[in-house]
Structure formats: C-alpha cells, structure tokens
Amino acid sequence: MSKQNFLGSLSPTMDLRYSMLFLIVGVIIISLSVWNWHYDIRPRLVSEAESNARVLAASHAKSIEAQFQNVTGKADISIIHNSINEMLLINDPNTGETLYRGIELEVDYDVFPDDYELTNLSVGNTACTECIVTENPVFIHRTGELAAILRVYANPVFYQRLVDDIVDALAVMLIGVVAVLVIAWLTSNRLLNSLRSRERSLMFEVAERKAVEARLQQIAAYDPLTNLPNRYLLQTDFTRKLEESSRHKKMLATLFFDIDHFKEVNDVHGHEAGDRLLEEVASRISDVTRNYDLLARFGGDEFVMIMSNVDNRSDVIYVAEKIISSFKPSFVINDTPLQVTTSIGISIFPEDGSDPSELLKNADLAMYRAKAEGRNGYQFFNAEMNLELQFSQWVESNLREALDNGELELHFQPQVNLDTGKVVSCEALIRWPQQDGDKVSPADFIRIAERSGLINDISTWVFNEACRTLNRWTDEGFDTVRVDINLSGKDFIEKGVLYRFLQTLRKYQLQPHQIGIEITENVLLESTEQVIKSLSVLHNSGVHISIDDFGTGFSSLNYLKKLPLSGIKIDQSFIHEAPSNKDDLIIIQAITLVGHGFGLDVVAEGVETEWHQSLCKGVGCNTMQGIFVSKPLPADEFADRYLKRIDSKAE
Ligand code: C2E
Ligand code: MG
Numbered sequence: 275m276s277k278q279n280f281l282g283s284l285s286p287t288m289d290l291r292y293s294m295l296f297l298i299v300g301v302i303i304i305s306l307s308v309w310n311w312h313y314d315i316r317p318r319l320v321s322e323a324e325s326n327a328r329v330l331a332a333s334h335a336k337s338i339e340a341q342f343q344n345v346t347g348k349a350d351i352s353i354i355h356n357s358i359n360e361m362l363l364i365n366d367p368n369t370g371e372t373l374y375r376g377i378e379l380e381v382d383y384d385v386f387p388d389d390y391e392l393t394n395l396s397v398g399n400t401a402c403t404e405c406i407v408t409e410n411p412v413f414i415h416r417t418g419e420l421a422a423i424l425r426v427y428a429n430p431v432f433y434q435r436l437v438d439d440i441v442d443a444l445a446v447m448l449i450g451v452v453a454v455l456v457i458a459w460l461t462s463n464r465l466l467n468s469l470r471s472r473e474r475s476l477m478f479e480v481a482e483r484k485a486v487e488a489r490l491q492q493i494a495a496y497d498p499l500t501n502l503p504n505r506y507l508l509q510t511d512f513t514r515k516l517e518e519s520s521r522h523k524k525m526l527a528t529l530f531f532d533i534d535h536f537k538e539v540n541d542v543h544g545h546e547a548g549d550r551l552l553e554e555v556a557s558r559i560s561d562v563t564r565n566y567d568l569l570a571r572f573g574g575d576e577f578v579m580i581m582s583n584v585d586n587r588s589d590v591i592y593v594a595e596k597i598i599s600s601f602k603p604s605f606v607i608n609d610t611p612l613q614v615t616t617s618i619g620i621s622i623f624p625e626d627g628s629d630p631s632e633l634l635k636n637a638d639l640a641m642y643r644a645k646a647e648g649r650n651g652y653q654f655f656n657a658e659m660n661l662e663l664q665f666s667q668w669v670e671s672n673l674r675e676a677l678d679n680g681e682l683e684l685h686f687q688p689q690v691n692l693d694t695g696k697v698v699s700c701e702a703l704i705r706w707p708q709q710d711g712d713k714v715s716p717a718d719f720i721r722i723a724e725r726s727g728l729i730n731d732i733s734t735w736v737f738n739e740a741c742r743t744l745n746r747w748t749d750e751g752f753d754t755v756r757v758d759i760n761l762s763g764k765d766f767i768e769k770g771v772l773y774r775f776l777q778t779l780r781k782y783q784l785q786p787h788q789i790g791i792e793i794t795e796n797v798l799l800e801s802t803e804q805v806i807k808s809l810s811v812l813h814n815s816g817v818h819i820s821i822d823d824f825g826t827g828f829s830s831l832n833y834l835k836k837l838p839l840s841g842i843k844i845d846q847s848f849i850h851e852a853p854s855n856k857d858d859l860i861i862i863q864a865i866t867l868v869g870h871g872f873g874l875d876v877v878a879e880g881v882e883t884e885w886h887q888s889l890c891k892g893v894g895c896n897t898m899q900g901i902f903v904s905k906p907l908p909a910d911e912f913a914d915r916y917l918k919r920i921d922s923k924a925e
C-alpha cells in the first residue's frame with residue numbers, strides 16, 4: 275500500500291481511537307511493571323535494608339568486643355552498659371529518627387571468672403516485632419572464646435525509607451513516562467493531522483493541476499465552439515490514420531467542406547448567429563459521421579472529415595451525399611429559419627497525395643471547384659485542378675506586380691443599337707499582356723483575384739482607367755459614349771467603394787450617366803442589403819446598371835423587380851446555340867420579353883455572325899455586342915473607329 279493510500283485510508287476518528295488505545299496500553303504496561311516491582315523487588319529491598327542494619331550492628335559489636343578485651347573487673351561493666359545505651363541514642367542525621375529500638379547483650383558467664391559480676395543487659399524496646407534483629411557474636415581476642423551475643427533491634431525505617439525513596443523516584447519516572455507518552459501522542463496526532471492536511475492539499479493540488487492540464491489539452495486540441503478536434507489534433511490523427519490505411523492497403527478520403535455564403539449569415543444575422551449555425555452544423559455532421567471517421571473544425575466555417583480504410587469511392591459518395599442532405603432541413607437560429615448549403619471537395623489517398631498537407635490542399639481545391647460548379651455539391655480532386663492551382667499561384671504572385679507596374683490595359687468593345695446601328699456604349703475589358711505574347715483570360719485571373727482579395731485594387735484601377743480614358747477622349751475631341759465596367763460582388767462589400775467611385779467621376783469631370791456597371795447574377799445571389807443599397811445609390815445618381823451573363827446563374831426573376839437595374843445582357847452561350855437549339859431561342863425570347871416588361875435595355879452578347887445579329891434583332895433585343903461588330907480594342911483604336919469627332923473641341 276502506498277503512503278498516500280495508507281494515510282488516505284485512516285479517518286480522523288480512527289486515528290484518535292488508535293492513539294487512545296496506544297496510550298491506555300502504555301499506561302497498563304507501566305502499572306503492571308510497578309505492581310510487579312512492588313511484589314518482586316520489595317523483598318529484595320527489605321533484605322538489602324537488613325544487611326545494612328547488620329553491617330551497622332556488626333560494627334557496634336566490634337566496638338563492644340574491643341571493650342570486652344579491656345574488662346578486668348566488675349567496675350568495668352558499667353562502661354559497656356553505657357556504650358550500649360549510647361547506641362540507642364544514634365539517630366539518622368537526615369531525618370533525626372532513632373536507628374535502633376532495642377539492644378540486648380547475652381553474656382556467657384562461663385567464660386569469665388566469678389568475680390567479674392557480669393549480667394545480661396537489655397536496653398530499649400526489645401519486644402518490637404517489625405524491627406530488624408541482628409545477632410552479633412562478641413569474642414575475647416586473647417582466648418578466642420565467645421563472650422557474649424549482642425542483639426540489635428534496628429528500626430525498620432532503613433528499608434522503609436529505601437522503599438519510599440524508590441517509590442517516589444518511580445512515581446516521578448511514571449509521571450515522566452506518562453507525560454512523554456501524552457506528549458508523544460499529542461505530537462503524533464498533530465503530525466498526523468498536518469500530514470493529512472498536507473496530503474489533502476497535495477491531492478487537491480494534483481487534482482487541480484490535472485484539471486488544468488486536461489483543460490489545456492482540450493483547448494490545445496479541441497475547438498471550443500463546436501467541441502470538435504481542431505486542426506492541430508487533426509494533423510496528428512490524420513498522420514496516424516494515413517499510416518493505418520497504408521498498412522491495410524486501403525484508401526483514405528479527405529472531405530473538405532464549408533458553409534456556402536457563410537459570410538452573408540455573419541453579415542446579415544450577426545456573428546452570434548454565425549456561431550450558433552456553426553454549432554448546429556457541427557452537430558448535424560457529427561450525426562452522419564461514422565464512429566471511426568475523424569471530423570474536425572479546420573477554421574472559420576471550414577470542416578474536414580477523414581474517412582480511413584475506405585474500399586471504394588462509392589462509400590465516400592454516400593457520406594458526401596449524407597452531409598449535403600443533412601443541410602436540407604433549415605437551421606433555426608434565434609427563432610429564424612436559415613437555409614444554407616455546403617460544398618465538399620474530396621481527395622483520395624494514395625492517388626491524390628501521400629501526406630496530410632497535400633491531401634488537404636487538394637481537397638480544398640476540389641471544394642473550390644464544387645463551389646464554381648454551383649455549390650451545394652461535391653467534387654473529387656483531379657490532376658487538372660492541380661494545373662489550375664499552379665496557375666492560381668502564378669497569378670497570385672504576378673498580378674499584383676503587373677498592376678503596380680502599370681502592365682494592365684483596358685480594351686473597349688462597342689455595343690451597337692440594333693435598330694439604328696449606332697454605337698451607344700462600350701464595355702471595358704481588362705487585358706494583361708504577356709511578354710511572350712501569351713494571352714491570359716481575364717475570366718481566369720479575375721476569378722483568382724476575387725479569391726485572393728486583389729479584386730478591389732483591380733476594380734479601382736479599372737474604374738479609374740475607364741474614367742481617365744473617357745476624360746482623354748473628350749480632351750482629344752471625341753464625342754464619347756458610355757463605358758460599362760465589370761464589377762465583382764466583392765467590390766460592394768468593401769466599405770467606401772461608392773465614395774471612391776464618385777470621387778473618381780468628379781476627378782475626371784464626368785457625369786454618372788457616362789459610366790455603366792455590369793454585375794453577374796451570382797453577385798446578386800450573394801447580394802446582401804448592403805450591395806442593393808450601394809447599387810441603388812449608383813443607379814439613382816444616373817449610373818447605368820446591368821446584369822451580365824443573364825441566364826447562366828440561378829436566375830431569379832424576383833431580383834429584376836427588387837434591384838435598381840437599367841439593362842440585362844443575355845449570356846453569349848444562348849446566342850451561340852440559338853441558331854441550332856430551339857430551347858436557347860425560346861430562352862432568348864423569354865429573357866427579352868421579361869426584360870422589356872421591366873423596362874430594361876436588353877443586350878445580346880457574343881454576336882459573331884450576321885445570322886446572330888438578325889436573330890437577336892428578330893426577338894427584339896435592343897443592343898448587340900460581339901466580334902461581328904468588333905473585338906475589344908485598345909482605347910485609341912476604339913476612339914478612332916467608333917467615336918465621332920467634335921471638330922470644335924478637336925481644334
Ligand atoms: P463578360 O463581362 O461577359 O465579357 C464579355 C466577354 O466576351 C469578353 O471576354 C469578350 O472579349 C468576349 N466576347 C465579346 N464578343 C465575343 C464574341 O463574339 N464571341 C466570343 N466568343 N466572345 C466574345 P473577355 O474579355 O475574355 O472577358 C471575360 C470575362 O472576364 C468578362 O466576361 C468578365 O466577366 C471578366 N472581365 C473582363 N474584364 C473585367 C474587368 O475589368 N473587371 C472584372 N471584374 N471582370 C472582367
Ligand atoms: Mg461584362
């Protein structure tokens with residue numbers, strides 16, 4: 275039994291009982307020893323006292339014997355008599371008690387001549403019963419004959435005093451022993467108590483330290499909001515699971531997913547609601563997680579699920595679909611039902627990577643593809659995505675430099691009124707010329723810039739460049755047309771963007787109606803109250819606002835009613851397909867009808883042929899844009915070809 279357990283097993287009342295018992299046993303042992311001494315030692319003390327008395331009596335007998343040597347006549351006997359009497363007067367010098375009670379001298383008359391007149395002598399109390407009696411022979415030296423017997427009746431005070439002294443000493447000793455025992459008992463009790471309280475505080479300290487350690491471990495390894503493992507614990511467990519799957523020659527799937535439009539939830543409903551939603555999502559996904567799968571919160575609204583020992587992809591698809599379905603019932607947050615979806619990216623070990631960071635990166639990449647494919651779905655990683663990643667990295671590291679070094683350009687593509695054939699406006703399209711003559715599609719690098727956050731700086735540059743060009747055209751004596759620029763949804767999220775645009779217009783002495791803004795349907799889908807408010811401010815000030823690539827997103831006619839719009843641009847895919855695909859033609863007709871119904875300018879994009887032109891004209895589109903008229907052109911070329919000179923200004 276360990277010390278801790280032993281001490282821990284003794285209760286305070288038990289201790290008291292044990293030490294009381296110990297004390298009583300001690301006292302009993304001492305009492306028995308004293309009792310034993312009384313009956314065993316006492317006789318020995320008595321005999322000791324007797325021998326003392328005997329020695330004393332013998333010494334007196336010797337002095338009487340000496341006197342006998344000198345006895346020559348009758349008269350001398352009185353001397354002996356006196357000396358015996360004197361003996362009776364001998365007292366203890368300490369107590370003053372008489373040492374002898376009686377003395378007897380029994381003379382042998384035969385030894386002495388008749389004229390000696392000797393008699394037996396008896397003085398004091400010779401009848402005392404408790405006295406110690408010693409018989410001492412008195413010899414005559416000359417003849418060696420026994421002359422008399424001297425009996426000394428010694429006072430028993432000798433041995434009584436001895437006994438008393440020893441008893442006193444013993445009592446003192448006993449008291450001392452008891453005192454020592456009591457002190458020992460008290461001290462041991464105190465010691466035990468302090469030990470126990472130290473032990474208790476130690477145990478408390480240990481328990482407290484353990485609790486703190488457990489808490490620290492929890493904080494270090496688990497996400498406090500959802501109680502799911504965090505990315506650090508994920509890292510360790512991921513490695514272990516990879517080793518396990520590799521050992522068993524099985525597949526391992528990494529599912530990377532987040533909540534679509536989560537930012538919007540935070541913006542509209544507040545961060546508190548965002549947190550509640552994350553908790554709810556974590557709990558729902560936990561329900562569809564198999565026991566041996568690992569679910570972790572990666573950060574923000576991102577979650578990672580690791581499925582180890584997987585046999586085939588259909589197992590993974592089954593789980594991915596279950597996750598997606600778990601989002602179907604709306605989440606009720608603060609009594610408000612919220613409908614959110616998730617996009618899942620999946621990478622598979624060993625095909626898509628051999629270590630956690632590679633598998634996570636590839637699953638993340640696949641998630642972006644799932645989002646690009648319209649969200650609320652899943653995508654497996656493939657090699658093509660890797661090329662995309664390399665391209666993204668290249669764009670991210672070079673686009674900023676290109677922007678800062680003034681390498682970006684704006685080209686302008688005319689938009690022509692289908693009835694009059696006049697250029698009514700143009701669209702500003704960004705170009706990033708490469709030294710080797712390669713072309714980098716704006717659709718690609720703009721998407722990456724949106725992700726990396728560079729889009730705001732690009733849009734600011736585009737807006738400024740469009741205004742500067744308009745201003746230059748005017749200065750060069752051209753009658754300018756409206757320039758439409760493409761903006762991203764992210765531009766509206768940034769605070770102060772409106773103010774900056776209006777400042778730029780003022781800087782180049784332009785009127786708001788000289789500028790148009792194109793936004794995609796997807797921007798509108800992500801639109802919050804703030805986006806709508808910003809658009810309204812611009813629209814009310816006279817800026818032309820149109821929806822780009824209409825018909826490709828999750829078209830909802832509702833926002834045609836809700837938003838401050840001036841026009842819609844039918845996506846070029848419908849125009850291209852319309853000649854051969856009746857459905858596309860019907861879509862174009864329908865869009866045009868609805869657009870007109872809302873009083874909007876309907877633009878046909880991607881008009882490449884005369885056939886396209888007449889088709890668009892036939893369905894009633896107002897404006898056309900496409901290479902049939904012109905490809906996007908550099909500013910000077912566009913001005914030369916499509917802008918009218920106002921001679922007076924040119925001069
Ligand atoms: P968009 O806004 O729909 O622009 C129209 C795209 O169609 C342009 O591609 C244009 O060159 C192309 N196009 C015009 N006529 C024809 C035609 O007859 N046939 C075909 N096949 N294509 C035609 P571009 O310049 O490559 O731009 C692609 C997309 O990149 C744009 O689509 C727009 O979404 C984005 N983008 C371009 N410039 C900017 C910009 O400055 N800012 C932002 N945010 N996005 C931009
Ligand atoms: Mg556009």
Ligand code: MG
Pocket residue numbers: 822823843845846879
């Ligand atoms: Mg377009």
